[in-house]
Amino acid sequence: MTTLTSEFLNALATVVDAGAVRAGNVTETLDPGFDKANLDADVVVFPKSTEQVSATVRLCSEHGVALVPQGGRTGLAGGARSQTGQVVIDMTRMNQMLDLDSQGGTALVEAGVVLSAVQAAAGEHGLSTGIDLAARDSATIGGMISTNAGGIEAFRYGTTRHRVLGMEVVLADGTVLSDLKRVVKANEGYDLKQLLIGAEGTLGVVTSAVLALVPQDRDAVTALVSCPRADDALRIFRRLHGSPRGTLLACEIMWPTYARMTAAALKLDNVVNFAPDDDLFLLVEFAASDAEAGQMALEELLADALEAEEASDAVIAKSGEERRRMWQVREDSFEADKSLPHGFWYDISVPHAHMQTYTDGLFARMAAIDPAMVVLMFGHLGDGNLHLTVTRGTPMPDLHDAVDHAMFDGLQAIGGSFSAEHGVGLEKRGHLARLGQPELLEAMRAVKQVLDPKGIMNPGKVL
Numbered sequence: 001m002t003t004l005t006s007e008f009l010n011a012l013a014t015v016v017d018a019g020a021v022r023a024g025n026v027t028e029t030l031d032p033g034f035d036k037a038n039l040d041a042d043v044v045v046f047p048k049s050t051e052q053v054s055a056t057v058r059l060c061s062e063h064g065v066a067l068v069p070q071g072g073r074t075g076l077a078g079g080a081r082s083q084t085g086q087v088v089i090d091m092t093r094m095n096q097m098l099d100l101d102s103q104g105g106t107a108l109v110e111a112g113v114v115l116s117a118v119q120a121a122a123g124e125h126g127l128s129t130g131i132d133l134a135a136r137d138s139a140t141i142g143g144m145i146s147t148n149a150g151g152i153e154a155f156r157y158g159t160t161r162h163r164v165l166g167m168e169v170v171l172a173d174g175t176v177l178s179d180l181k182r183v184v185k186a187n188e189g190y191d192l193k194q195l196l197i198g199a200e201g202t203l204g205v206v207t208s209a210v211l212a213l214v215p216q217d218r219d220a221v222t223a224l225v226s227c228p229r230a231d232d233a234l235r236i237f238r239r240l241h242g243s244p245r246g247t248l249l250a251c252e253i254m255w256p257t258y259a260r261m262t263a264a265a266l267k268l269d270n271v272v273n274f275a276p277d278d279d280l281f282l283l284v285e286f287a288a289s290d291a292e293a294g295q296m297a298l299e300e301l302l303a304d305a306l307e308a309e310e311a312s313d314a315v316i317a318k319s320g321e322e323r324r325r326m327w328q329v330r331e332d333s334f335e336a337d338k339s340l341p342h343g344f345w346y347d348i349s350v351p352h353a354h355m356q357t358y359t360d361g362l363f364a365r366m367a368a369i370d371p372a373m374v375v376l377m378f379g380h381l382g383d384g385n386l387h388l389t390v391t392r393g394t395p396m397p398d399l400h401d402a403v404d405h406a407m408f409d410g411l412q413a414i415g416g417s418f419s420a421e422h423g424v425g426l427e428k429r430g431h432l433a434r435l436g437q438p439e440l441l442e443a444m445r446a447v448k449q450v451l452d453p454k455g456i457m458n459p460g461k462v463l
């Protein structure tokens with residue numbers, strides 16, 4: 001732990017505009033966000049331009065001071081945690097929508113713009129971002145790029161990586177790499193931006209980006225569908241996703257313990273009470289040429305699913321309020337954790353072909369560790385991304401390794417991932433070290449060494 005010198009702090013104040021450096025007990029005035037340790041650093045700088053980011057990073061490099069880029073501080077893997085002696089670069093003042101090309105379907109935005117602001121601006125032109133997540137009002141485009149965020153629409157449009165056409169970034173010595181292309185095709189040598197996407201601030205600071213937009217979704221019909229098994233849920237997913245009668249916009253899955261505990265915590269038991277006790281839930285959104293056609297198509301597709309005994313029951317939302325309640329049970333995912341705290345969290349990807357056997361095995365392995373173990377599970381079914389909390393409601397540090405192993409057993413062999421969409425940060429560093437292929441890790445360290453030889457960019461994260 002180092003203390004920043006007054007010489008450094010004075011110099012820092014000269015490279016940004018007045019009042020853009022906060023030092024001391026910064027949590028008195030700033031919200032640390034999802035993780036209290038995000039603001040353990042006692043200096044936060046708020047640059048307003050790429051030039052100011054560059055000057056800040058250059059100064060940190062000259063003084064050997066580590067820095068932690070931050071956006072909305074909604075990250076769930078500890079990637080934005082900071083400590084005394086480090087400088088937080090808070091990007092939220094770089095929040096300008098620089099250009100929206102409605103013809104070409106692109107948006108040039110500064111890194112500190114929040115997702116919902118881009119969604120709203122694109123919506124005015126009948127366009128959308130093709131990416132959505134529950135933290136939309138706080139998560140910034142820079143943070144989403146740096147974590148390669150996934151979310152609800154990834155099964156249709158890919159993750160953030162697939163939405164970025166161009167990017168500007170400040171490297172660890174202050175160099176600005178600006179490649180703000182607005183086209184899909186540009187094979188001009190190594191695509192270095194792809195290295196920065198998902199790098200969690202360890203290779204540079206993202207300052208702006210060009211996003212590829214997609215046509216805005218038509219009015220959707222929302223339904224909560226119950227089904228006996230994960231395999232049934234996948235059959236329903238394929239039935240809706242493959243239907244020529246419309247477009248499946250969202251397909252979220254909730255296992256019964258998660259759905260019922262969350263609904264109870266939110267006093268929304270009536271949302272899930274229609275279903276048999278042990279059944280899973282699918283939250284689906286479906287659109288056709290207009291609302292009436294969407295409603296008719298979804299009703300008929302779900303009737304077919306009931307007939308085929310894939311679904312056991314289904315409720316179609318009859319109002320915006322009913323839709324909101326259904327989504328609340330899915331998106332207020334930390335409510336269940338409050339009732340049963342001290343859990344271990346996981347964010348994994350499971351190939352569809354193995355979803356049933358992997359999840360069956362998982363419940364059995366957790367019960368073998370302790371029959372009182374509760375698995376709270378939900379996720380983005382379309383792309384196989386599951387979020388889990390494994391908990392007994394009491395602290396169980398001695399069981400962490402056993403639960404980790406039970407979680408990851410066989411996951412790689414079936415082509416899954418131990419780190420789906422939240423990134424590695426600090427939380428999954430140990431998993432990456434243990435489960436990552438040594439040759440891949442060596443190549444990652446070599447890249448880090450070249451781009452950040454002094455090791456000042458978000459040190460200790462990922463690798």
Ligand SMILES: Cc1cc2nc3c(=O)[nH]c(=O)nc-3n(C[C@H](O)[C@H](O)[C@H](O)COP(=O)(O)OP(=O)(O)OC[C@H]3O[C@@H](n4cnc5c(N)ncnc54)[C@H](O)[C@@H]3O)c2cc1C
Pocket residue numbers: 034068069070071072073074075076078079080091111132133134135138139140141142143144145146147148149150151152200201202204205206207421422425458461
């Ligand atoms: C309720 C809730 C729901 C969520 N749902 C989803 C979901 O469905 N899918 C999903 O993928 N994630 C989800 N997340 C996680 C989180 O929203 C994403 O990881 C998001 O991308 C983080 O953006 P941020 O601006 O908050 O980044 P931060 O939390 O501030 O930072 C995250 C990481 O990015 C780095 N970083 C931030 N900005 C920059 C920058 N400009 N340049 C370089 N590095 C930078 C940080 O150093 C850190 O490593 C959810 C979080 C919450 C709280």
